[in-house]
Amino acid sequence: PIPVEPHGTVGARQVHTALLLCNDVSQWRRLEQMRSDFVANVSHELKTPITAIQGFAETLLDSEHDAETEKEFLQVIHDESVRMKNLVSDLLTLTRLENGSSTDAFHEVNLADVVSESVQVIERMATAAGIQIDNQLQEGSITVWGHDEQLKQVLLNLLTNAIHYTPTGGVITVFAESYVDRVKVHVSDTGIGIPKEDQDRVFERFYRVDRDRSRATGGTGLGLAIVKHIVQTHGGELGVDSQLGMGSDFWFTISRLRGLHADL
Numbered sequence: 001p002i003p004v005e006p007h008g009t010v011g012a013r014q015v016h017t018a019l020l021l022c023n024d025v026s027q028w029r030r031l032e033q034m035r036s037d038f039v040a041n042v043s044h045e046l047k048t049p050i051t052a053i054q055g056f057a058e059t060l061l062d063s064e065h066d067a068e069t070e071k072e073f074l075q076v077i078h079d080e081s082v083r084m085k086n087l088v089s090d091l092l093t094l095t096r097l098e099n100g101s102s103t104d105a106f107h108e109v110n111l112a113d114v115v116s117e118s119v120q121v122i123e124r125m126a127t128a129a130g131i132q133i134d135n136q137l138q139e140g141s142i143t144v145w146g147h148d149e150q151l152k153q154v155l156l157n158l159l160t161n162a163i164h165y166t167p168t169g170g171v172i173t174v175f176a177e178s179y180v181d182r183v184k185v186h187v188s189d190t191g192i193g194i195p196k197e198d199q200d201r202v203f204e205r206f207y208r209v210d211r212d213r214s215r216a217t218g219g220t221g222l223g224l225a226i227v228k229h230i231v232q233t234h235g236g237e238l239g240v241d242s243q244l245g246m247g248s249d250f251w252f253t254i255s256r257l258r259g260l261h262a263d264l
């Protein structure tokens with residue numbers, strides 16, 4: 001109950017307190033809803049591979065199969081275990097970022113080094129998929145302020161997606177636009193593209209444009225949520241420009257470090 005002022009009217013102070021309380025309650029309810037949605041999503045995402053593993057293992061145990069069928073079933077069990085491992089690993093990454101994201105460990109980072117290290121990690125995967133990576137940042141010397149491992153994670157996630165959602169023969173281009181105070185880094189592909197109405201939502205946890213395709217690539221649905229978290233902790237912005245069937249251009253900005261080693 002709101003305490004009533006002596007002369008019987010509700011004072012401005014009490015109204016203000018009541019409004020603050022209402023705000024707190026609705027904020028708390030919203031957070032609680034988000035938390036329970038998240039738990040429901042995670043449970044669902046884990047249940048699918050567990051059900052498959054259990055089903056295929058039981059079939060193998062229950063009856064005799066020829067060697068080829070056995071191998072096929074074991075492959076499914078293996079792939080679904082990998083999916084679960086990736087999901088748990090992405091969940092741990094997100095939780096770690098949420099609990100411990102601080103700018104204390106930020107340092108000078110050479111952007112070109114981070115990009116070329118990330119491209120190197122992913123190159124074999126691209127070659128196997130028949131996709132070429134054109135890294136236009138190779139010779140640059142742009143120094144930014146951030147966390148090299150986290151920035152590498154951003155690039156790895158964007159590059160992995162670009163490979164997953166680009167058909168054979170496609171090209172992925174990594175380039176940067178330099179401004180006085182920041183750099184805009186692009187990972188651009190010639191892939192399947194994203195419909196307009198989904199473009200804002202792809203950064204949400206577990207949001208997928210095409211669930212089956214994401215499943216087929218072993219995606220966890222958390223890659224872009226991790227990217228968003230890291231970029232925002234770095235004080236940057238991010239987005240995607242895309243046209244269905246033509247390709248996607250994912251970009252993020254990061255603060256430049258201007259000084260002795262910077263190139264402006």
Ligand code: ADP
Nearest residue numbers: 161162165202208209214219220221222223224
């Ligand atoms: P996932 O593990 O499903 O790839 P992400 O969070 O990395 O999860 O991406 C969310 C969704 O955004 C994907 O399921 C896919 O529909 C879409 N997406 C991400 N990157 C691209 C891309 N380069 N081209 C087309 N669609 C993409």
